[in-house]
Amino acid sequence: MCGIIGYIGNDALAKILDGLELLEYRGYDSAGIAVREKGDGQSVIYKCQGRVNDLRGIIPESDVNFSCGIGHTRWATHGGVSDVNAHPHKSGKVTLVHNGIIENYALLKEEYELSEQLVSETDTEVVAALLNKFYKGNPKEAIKRTVSKLQGTFALVIMFDDIPDTIFAVRNVNPVVVTHTGNQAILASDPAAIYAYSKEYFVLDEDVILTMNASGYTVEDFEGNPVDVEFTKVDWDTTSAQKQGYPYYMAKEIDEQPNCLRRILSNYIVDSDVNFGFNGEVDKALKHFSRVCIVACGTALHAGMVGAQLLKKWCGITAEVEMASEFIYSDTALDADTLFIAVSQSGETIDTLEALNRAKEAGATCVAILNVRGSSMSRVADMSLYTDAGPEIAVASTKAYTTQLLMFYMLALKAGLVRGKLSEVDYENAISQLRLVPDAIARVIAEKDSIHRLSKEVITCPDLFMVGRGLDYLVLMEGALKLKEISYIHSEAYAAGELKHGPIALITKGTPVIAAVTQTKLVSKALSNVKEVKARGANVVLLAKNSFKADFSEEYHVIGLPVLEDEYMTFPEIAALQIYAYYVSADKGLDVDKPRNLAKVVTVE
Structure with a gap:
């Protein structure tokens, strides 16, 4: 480290x-x-x-x-x-x-x-x-x-x-x-x-x-x-490792995300089709695997959780997601029919590297999603897919997460197509939605001042909770990690349907809660949970599609998000949460880029 x-x-x-x-x-x-x-x-x-x-x-x-x-x-x-x-x-x-x-x-x-x-x-x-x-x-x-x-x-x-x-x-x-x-x-x-x-x-x-x-x-x-x-x-601008006038690297790296995502789309999508290279070997692996095991740590693990949900939705296959630090001491069975996906920004995360070595020894087909070329994982994996996000200097990851997320979207979509679970029409529509993602994040960034105003309200709070359902919950887990990493506010994400099974006991008058409501079919259920915490005195901020905003703005503070199809709302949602966390930390006078006790690359167990 x-x-x-x-x-x-x-x-x-x-x-x-x-x-x-x-x-x-x-x-x-x-x-x-x-x-x-x-x-x-x-x-x-x-x-x-x-x-x-x-x-x-x-x-x-x-x-x-x-x-x-x-x-x-x-x-x-x-x-x-x-x-x-x-x-x-x-x-x-x-x-x-x-x-x-x-x-x-x-x-x-x-x-x-x-x-x-x-x-x-x-x-x-x-x-x-x-x-x-x-x-x-x-x-x-x-x-x-x-x-x-x-x-x-x-x-x-x-x-x-x-x-x-x-x-x-x-x-x-x-x-x-x-x-x-x-x-x-x-x-x-x-x-x-x-x-x-x-x-x-x-x-x-x-x-x-x-x-x-x-x-x-x-x-x-x-x-x-x-x-x-x-x-x-390396084929990126070497000045990208400099602040370029930003007060913190994290602010710069949040702003870089639209271009990072455009670069990936340009690198991997050719004539409206995802092309991973390797003479079609990735496609073959996606077509023939019988199980998927995704292993990562921290932010990369959260990207993998979303990836697992997408594989379930578009391929009908359940993917296991495991923390690398636990996987290497578990008895997880791996074999030649397993597609093993390791995720790491640096390609050097020691627990993930050890897990990848174990999977390779077991005969699994190993794919690594990485940012740094020539890293240790790239030398072990059968195939490495590069996010090419450029240097990420801030300890709290931002552009690494969204680029890893995009890679999982492309993997899940291509798997759905080659396995016959997605029609050509649905596949092409999905590619069209992915092309809208960079601009959607850019529009969230353009509204950062309004997010900043809401973030000021929690600067002195010791705790903050986030609640959501489906993909919203998975994204909120990453949002809560960002907030605790750089602001030192104790923040946790909960599946909204689980509130009554324990977590709602933590809600008292004035407790800040961020609730995500971006999944159309879950709006009514998610709102019922939001009303439950509000009834117990919580101060609620809603993350919602702009198309829902007018319905909620009289009762809640709302961060409006650009409208995409439900599956793709993960991108604007996490961008808003990154900005929120950034401003809480900066307004508290903390070192946003170098939070206490942490380091960017974890190379010791």
Whole structure:
């Protein structure tokens, strides 16, 4: 979950700090940097509790042109949030940063009698001390021997005092991406940090050693054999990783959604037909599977829940949806007749990756819905479908969710067609509805000021509840997650029909409730539930189609939504909820992009 970077070239100090700011969404408990002058093996280390901006504050002004260095932004696991636990860690001739968890660090500390050399509580410093113990002048042998002792996940970026102008890296599970351009060499835990230098990068394989210097890089396996690398090219504007004048990345990413969705439609719909590529292999899988298993975490899980409902509606097949963190410890049966769909923005979510590996071993056909090309999941899945939403920097996901949602719509529609459950006419009508989605979201965004006015009413509230039926309920689950993530208001979504089975006991005078009423056939039942909470003193805001708005506006505050057919109202509905959550957080004076205790990419269990 931490952010790591290595850089060789001119002005390394500034370049590493800038890169760390782009990686800060991976963790922001502490930050640190180790830099060197050209030809000098001695590192200057600065590190502190807090964010990259705090790190900048402790670095004195200097005319020194550092030419090599590594940096780290931490999400704390082993050891509290403190200056001494911040990375980089140095032991003897070794300086390193680490992303991951070493599960056997305590045993290693005891076995190799390292305790007296340690000053921090971290597993990472144990690795540095062990590597230094093994280092006798041959860095690759020392790295190989150290890695053979480690249990857990790791990406290690290393400098040795007696090998100037050189950075080494090795990984297991946790990612490292690398690029080289001109007289600069850059590696990072995430492509976001290298877009400023190149649109091409490669993902370092597991169980190989990267040696990087200003003239280039080499990659060798543990036997010393050269390893070929495969470059991935991004085709989006590399400035999309910048705020571009917005106060927060989340605001920018909400506004980007219409164009993101248009891009997907353009990429995957040809002549009014969904075309996933792979020479029709996706269509074959959709036609012949007997069961579907969707596995994801957090926001991606909520997208999968909607996808499961669509598969049920348009294919007549029940899809199982499981939290990846629970799936990997369950006894879920998988076989060659299973279509396994893994969903992850980053493609690195550790629980989802482990679930995907298990499904692959069981012989299931594995499809991954991803945003980042070249990610770990893309290297495991049989077929990867890319949302191409561009970098999503805010920790709270917005455009990743709506693009994943759109991918599920296209998968379910194509499955319905190839399995004979949807007629050509219904299929073409559905494609026409999908083409209306980007403009519908744009119209919601255009009304953000009116949503903002309603959001002001809950700034001081400790709790907020959301209620709805059918697809509305599933979307509200994501809306409630957004609100709790960034505003710290305790928010929960409930199926409206379940209120009388317990949750209505939480409603008292003044309790804020957001109710969604977008499904035509469920309006009367949903409204009955809304009246029940209103009768008990709840302050209700309705999310409703504009065609319903006039019927409700005298009795409730209403956020009107552009009219689409019922199945597609998920898109304008979630856009309104994203905007609502954003303004609650911003008006409370919180850091919208970096909520407490969270990180963007979860690479530890």
